[in-house]
Amino acid sequence: MTIRDEAFSGIPLSCYVVDAHTHIGPYYNMGWYQTPSQTSMDAVIAMMGRLGIDCIVTAPHILVSGDMTAANIEAAEAIAAYSGKVYGYITICPSAGLDTVRDELNGYRNHPGFLGLKFLGGYHGSYMQPEYLYAADFANEMSCPLLVHTWSNTPPLAEIAKISEERPNLSMICAHQGGGEDRLTRELTSIMKDVPNIFMEICGSLVNEMPFAEMAGLAGEDRIIYGSDMINLDPRYDFGRVVLSELSDDIKRKILSENYLRLLSGSSMGKINISM
Numbered sequence: 001m002t003i004r005d006e007a008f009s010g011i012p013l014s015c016y017v018v019d020a021h022t023h024i025g026p027y028y029n030m031g032w033y034q035t036p037s038q039t040s041m042d043a044v045i046a047m048m049g050r051l052g053i054d055c056i057v058t059a060p061h062i063l064v065s066g067d068m069t070a071a072n073i074e075a076a077e078a079i080a081a082y083s084g085k086v087y088g089y090i091t092i093c094p095s096a097g098l099d100t101v102r103d104e105l106n107g108y109r110n111h112p113g114f115l116g117l118k119f120l121g122g123y124h125g126s127y128m129q130p131e132y133l134y135a136a137d138f139a140n141e142m143s144c145p146l147l148v149h150t151w152s153n154t155p156p157l158a159e160i161a162k163i164s165e166e167r168p169n170l171s172m173i174c175a176h177q178g179g180g181e182d183r184l185t186r187e188l189t190s191i192m193k194d195v196p197n198i199f200m201e202i203c204g205s206l207v208n209e210m211p212f213a214e215m216a217g218l219a220g221e222d223r224i225i226y227g228s229d230m231i232n233l234d235p236r237y238d239f240g241r242v243v244l245s246e247l248s249d250d251i252k253r254k255i256l257s258e259n260y261l262r263l264l265s266g267s268s269m270g271k272i273n274i275s276m
Contacts, residue, residue, distance in 0.1 A: 003252050007243040012052030015249075016274060018257040019048075019235065021147060021175055021203050021227025022056040024078055024086075027064070039231045041078065045085060047230070051239055054257075055084065055272060056230070059091045059118035059147075066124065068093035072104055079113035084273055089118035089147060094131035101131045105138050112270045116145030116171075121155040128159055140167035144267040145260075147173045147201065147227075151180050161191045164198050171263040172197055173225060176204045177215060185210055189218040199259070203229035203238050212241040221251045225260050 006013050026039045037043060048056065060074040068091055075088035090108045092101055108114045117139050121127045127136075127148065139146040148160055157178060164172040177200060178188030185200075185208060192198045200219040205212070216224050226242055228235035242255055264271050 003243050003249050015253050016257045017053045018260050019053050019056040019228050020225050020260050021201050022058045022230045023061045024058050025061045027061045057087045057115055059089045063091045066093045066095050068096045088114045089116050090114050091118045092135045093124055094129040098131050115270045119148045121149055127155050136163050136167055139170040142268045143169045144269040145171045145173055145263050149175050151176055153179050157187055161195055164195045168197055173199045173201050175201045177202055177208055180204050180207050182210045199223045199225055201225045201227040203227040206237050212245045221254055224255050226256050
């Protein structure tokens with residue numbers, strides 16, 4: 001049975017799936033498009049089981065408010081409560097100040113459930129702030145993934161390119177196909193040709209008119225990563241764009257987990273336990 005056949009049959013995928021861009025905890029009172037009953041951890045785990053998502057990597061929503069310490073505590077608690085199902089990013093907020101950023105990085109650097117870092121630029125300003133640059137140096141030292149937000153070129157892709165070029169050991173994962181628009185996907189993939197440690201994550205593609213197979217072709221089958229933005233967005237949309245596409249199952253497996261797992265193989269931070 002192909003991946004497409006499994007999806008059309010409504011059964012969980014049999015291949016390993018990592019959702020590399022998620023959020024837990026309600027966004028303000030609930031989610032953007034959901035009721036409170038759809039934003040609980042029980043609801044997240046149930047949706048994962050329905051689709052066949054084996055694990056998620058998350059940055060809790062409270063980060064939006066700038067409370068980096070609370071976000072990392074919430075992630076650590078979810079990692080402990082849902083072992084093997086939930087992993088985390090150390091979330092970074094520059095308004096907390098450099099001392100707090102340093103403390104958070106040192107506090108979680110050896111935690112086996114934290115796999116990398118998450119920046120929410122735009123919401124929290126430019127990536128050229130010293131706190132972000134310090135954390136990027138940390139990611140370079142640890143050779144770990146760094147997931148960065150950008151939407152409509154805010155913050156600009158040029159900042160993401162500069163950080164990546166100057167820190168070749170980190171794995172820069174640019175969210176939202178470069179910013180949610182066809183033109184920005186093309187700009188990002190043009191940058192990726194010259195900066196080999198940048199990868200494209202796909203969530204929020206519902207407003208990008210580019211066909212998914214074309215998007216994957218521009219990024220390259222080894223440099224595109226599945227993420228859903230759950231619980232902000234219903235994970236089924238971008239999941240469907242991958243599993244129902246005309247791409248081969250070999251390429252789908254790369255997008256759904258293999259590319260992300262490869263990034264972790266050289267990292268000094270946590271790893272996903274696929275035997276669980």
